[in-house]
Amino acid sequence: MSEKYMLHIVIYQKTKPFSTKHNLYIPQLYNTLVQHNTKNMGFTFFLLILTITSVVASPNPFNQIHLLMPHSGSAGHKHSNLDCLSWRLAVETNNLQKWKQVPEECETYIGHYMLGEQYRKDVDLVTEEAYEYAKGLNITKDGKDLWVFDIDETTLSNLPYYASDAVAFGAIPYNATLFNEWVEEAAAPAIPGALKLYKQLIELGFKIVFLTGTEEAYAEARSKNMKDVGYTTWEKIIYKGVSDGSGVVYKQAKRKSLEEVGYRIRGNMGDQWSDLLGTNPGDRTFKVPDPMYYIG
Template sequence: MASRALAAWRQLVLLALLPHLLLLLDAAAARQCFWPGQAPEDPGCLSWRVMVEANNARGWRTVPAQCVGYVKGYMTRGQYLRDLAGVMEQAADYADQVAAGAGADPDGLDAWVFDIDDTCLSNLPYYETKQFGYARPLPPLFLHHSRYRSDDDDSETSPSIQSRAYDPSAFKAWASKEACPGIPPVLGLFTALLDKGFKVFLLSGRDEETLGPCTAGNLEAEGFSGYERLIMRTPEYRGQSSSVFKSAMRKQLVDEGYRIRGNVGDQWSDLQGGCAGDRVFKIPNPMYFVP
């Protein structure tokens, strides 16, 4: 009788454990499938992201609605940093070749240009709170509750379902905090270039008058020091496209005698136009597009 009870108990335990086991396995499989140390690979969003990187998709104002989760996963679960590290390796190899070619007595005119936003400093924390420009409609019940209003809401102009495409005042507020984290693989290249004797210029479309000191402070705090010059947008270039402004600034460098050996940016508008540099390196950015 005792052994019969034992057998029945064992069977019960097995039966009771089975669903837990299945759940555990399921969770493990889900982790592996959807978060395998990288972004979940939605095929359509992957296509879109590669089109952005290859400059086939242009002029988009927000991440496609169905790709917001994909972009968040891509940026935060490893693949972005993996891609970035690959690009920085290519840049470092190329810099080695250039440095080797320059010989033992360089004239100090070999230059590199770096963009700042999402090249040296990350705005991921900002764009994440903005859902990469995509506004999820809120149920009407919550629309007037302060907790569900973003800090850039302007009650005069925002419809209840507002577009969260680029918002200059909210971005300024974010940048003023000097809280942008440095991007480690880019800092690695930056430091290696200084060590090799290149002159590094930081070229940013940020407004110099309002964001000059906080940008310099943020860069310094994140380890970006020793560069030759920080070039930001002066009042005369306000309202001009990034491409026009940056081409003009690079032309000035070339006119001063610098040879732009490399140019690093997260936007194609950093890397095209006049005096773009002998070789350009496109850092991944599926969060926003700057013309």
């Protein structure tokens, strides 16, 4: 087995009362490490990089905001030196729209994020907060209080597919044929935080509606997949018809139909802003992370 390591060193520098975190992102060195890797290296190959910058502290705490000052030499080029953390935050806050794929330079970052602990923690905090909100509603249990869940990257994870070389966490353009083959496998795992919330909501007396962009042609595989991983019951599961329009148009129309027949959408959770925007959004919406693709 071949093992490759990189040491990423962050230096905390403590002046009074605060100082700056120097966070060294060094993809070039990472690539160098990968290139120089040899087999059976075990735990013996380390690279340590230290960069230490001194900040002279003055008695005035206002000197601490020096990093608000403009950088010198800014070229004004669009998203030059793209910072992948900033890119992800801008995606999650809907500041970036209609993007086609993950920027090539962020494939590694997004891959690490999705496969690492942080994505999991980010989802869990949102689903926990949703449960706290739902608990506080004290619903009437007349069978009309709904929770609407999206499916892809909200209740089921397509990460096994997105982690494949042919997809590269969204850094390679979307291929509908390949994706639909994956959907037909009915092998997507549940997202643990969403599954836990789903069970809690049913316990509280909510009815569950799954509202998905998955096309009707894949309904059987998808429903099987949902049941297999623990989403065993639902009030409705709504698949997208061929003439249902864009994500946001389709989803708001279906939510409107639900409310017109007397349901109350108390909560609405999705990984895309198009799950949560438009009319009849629900009393409160919850955005779970998804930096891998954009559906408008």
